[in-house]
Structure formats: structure tokens, C-alpha cells
Amino acid sequence: MRSRTRSCYRLLATYQLISAFILYADDYLISYRASSLNSRLVHENLWVSKSMTPCLGNRHRSITLLRDNNNTLKTTINNHEEEFFNFLTQQPLHLKSNQHILNDKHNSIETLTSPTQCYAVDFNDDFVTITIIASH
Amino acid sequence: MKYSLALAFLLSITALNSSLFAETTETKARCVYSGTDGNCVQPSLGSTQQLVITVFGQGVAPTVTASPAQAYALAKRAALADGYRQIAERIQGVHIEGYDSVKNMMLQRSNIRTSVDAMVRGTNVLDTTFKEGLCEVELEVVIAYSQLIN
Numbered sequence: 554m555r556s557r558t559r560s561c562y563r564l565l566a567t568y569q570l571i572s573a574f575i576l577y578a579d580d581y582l583i584s585y586r587a588s589s590l591n592s593r594l595v596h597e598n599l600w601v602s603k604s605m606t607p608c609l610g611n612r613h614r615s616i617t618l619l620r621d622n623n624n625t626l627k628t629t630i631n632n633h634e635e636e637f638f639n640f641l642t643q644q645p646l647h648l649k650s651n652q653h654i655l656n657d658k659h660n661s662i663e664t665l666t667s668p669t670q671c672y673a674v675d676f677n678d679d680f681v682t683i684t685i686i687a688s689h
Numbered sequence: 690m691k692y693s694l695a696l697a698f699l700l701s702i703t704a705l706n707s708s709l710f711a712e713t714t715e716t717k718a719r720c721v722y723s724g725t726d727g728n729c730v731q732p733s734l735g736s737t738q739q740l741v742i743t744v745f746g747q748g749v750a751p752t753v754t755a756s757p758a759q760a761y762a763l764a765k766r767a768a769l770a771d772g773y774r775q776i777a778e779r780i781q782g783v784h785i786e787g788y789d790s791v792k793n794m795m796l797q798r799s800n801i802r803t804s805v806d807a808m809v810r811g812t813n814v815l816d817t818t819f820k821e822g823l824c825e826v827e828l829e830v831v832i833a834y835s836q837l838i839n
Binding site: 587588589592593594597634638642646647648649651653654655656663 | 747748749750751762763764766767768769770771773774777778798799800801802803804805806807808809810812814
């Protein structure tokens with residue numbers, strides 16, 4: 554009876570180990586900022602860094618991007634920036650806008666920022682899946 | 690037969706009850722602010738209504754780009770930023786500062802500064818057009834009273 558219980562535990566542990574390897578995903582912190590001056594984009598930056606601590610929370614929407622030649626996450630995102638940007642705009646974005654009208658001169662600056670957010674990233678040979686992790 | 694009739698009767702009473710008292714269960718909209726006469730001013734958005742805000746953001750492609758695709762992508766970013774600004778302006782409002790200097794009854798200098806600082810979420814891109822270097826993005830945001838009070 555005891556040996557049967559032990560073997561059951563072993564089986565469970567092995568299953569957990571295998572599932573952990575299969576479903577393994579790296580956590581990445583991604584943030585984005587774009588600035589436009591007089592309706593013309595003047596600055597754009599995407600920050601991608603691996604999270605030093607695991608992100609806790611529920612997984613939400615995800616996007617799958619094609620990946621070539623074992624590219625890094627940043628390169629993959631840059632190659633598919635249009636798709637990723639559409640995905641990014643579905644989340645809350647911070648907007649700061651300043652307009653200055655002096656006599657007859659008009660200047661406007663808009664800064665759109667996607668706050669730093671944790672994403673679970675699953676790397677595969679041909680594609681990469683990026684999933685939002687929303688904290689509790 | 691008797692049981693089925695009784696069940697049908699009960700169900701019809703429940704349905705009638707729910708339709709009759711539906712308005713009473715509706716959450717009452719709280720006062721936005723007290724008016725000058727001290728009376729409660731109700732919000733324009735009803736407790737069960739939804740408000741759809743649609744804006745058109747415009748962005749211009751840079752003069753020097755590597756390809757037409759890049760021009761489109763960059764113009765779209767700028768158009769989205771403009772659209773987000775318009776949404777934030779409508780929902781949250783604009784902070785405006787104006788300074789006018791007048792000398793000998795003549796306007797010397799007019800200085801107006803406007804600013805918007807907001808977090809926008811739940812926007813949908815309805816349509817995107819790109820023509821002669823100008824990108825126009827139609828953005829929509831749906832807000833409900835329940836979102837405003839939370």
C-alpha cells in the first residue's frame with residue numbers, strides 16, 4: 554500500500570516536472586513610449602528586459618508573432634512592430650499632451666506611454682507567444 | 690398536468706414581477722455637484738446608459754522615411770497619440786492657462802498653454818486611412834456610468 558502511494562507521488566512529481574518544462578515561459582518587462590511633435594512622430598522607444606523576479610498574476614490576452622533565426626524578443630517585436638503596437642494599444646495607455654499657442658504660433662507635444670507591464674513569453678522555433686500577466 | 694400549469698403560473702408571476710420592479714432595482718445616479726440653488730445636479734450619463742465617444746486622430750508621416758510602410762507606421766503612431774489626446778480631453782477635460790499682455794489698449798502678447806494628463810483604456814481602433822502622407826485613425830471608447838463611479 555505504502556509503495557503504491559510512493560509511486561503515485563513520484564508519478565505526480567514527474568508529471569509536474571514535465572509540465573513545467575513544456576509550459577515554461579520567461580517573464581519579461583516591456584514598456585513603450587512615443588512622442589509626437591505637431592502631429593509628427595519624433596521619438597519612439599521600446600524597452601524590453603527580462604524580469605528578475607517571477608511575475609504573479611493571471612494571464613490575459615496574448616499575441617503570437619513569427620520568429621526568424623532564433624531572434625531575441627526585442628528583434629522579433631521590432632520585426633512585427635505593427636502587430637505588437639495594435640496589441641499594446643488594447644491596454645491602458647498614459648497620455649500627456651502639452652500645447653502652446655504664442656500669438657500665432659502653435660506647438661503641440663503628445664507623449665503616449667505604455668506603463669511597464671509584465672509579460673509571459675513562450676519561445677518556440679518558429680513563433681513566440683506574448684501573454685499579458687495582470688497583477689492581482 | 691396540474692404541476693405543469695402551476696409551474697407555468699409561477700414562472701409568469703416571476704417574469705411579471707421582474708419587469709415591474711426592474712426600475713426600482715436600478716442603481717440611483719448620485720449627484721455630480723450641488724447647483725447654485727443647492728439642488729442636486731444629476732449626471733448627464735444615466736445609470737444604465739452607455740456613452741460612445743468617437744474621435745478622429747490625425748498624424749503626418751515624416752518627410753524622410755526608409756519606405757512607404759515606415760511612413761505609414763510612423764504616421765499611424767502620431768495619429769493614435771492625437772486620437773488619445775482628443776479622448777482624454779473629452780473625458781477628463783483640459784487644463785488651460787492663458788496670459789494676455791495689453792499695452793496702451795493694444796494686445797502685445799497672447800500666450801495660451803493647454804495640457805492633458807490622463808490614463809486611457811478600452812479604446813478601439815475602428816478605421817485607419819492613409820492618404821498623401823496623412824494618416825487618420827478613427828478611435829472609439831465606450832464608457833458607462835458604472836465605470837465612472839468605480
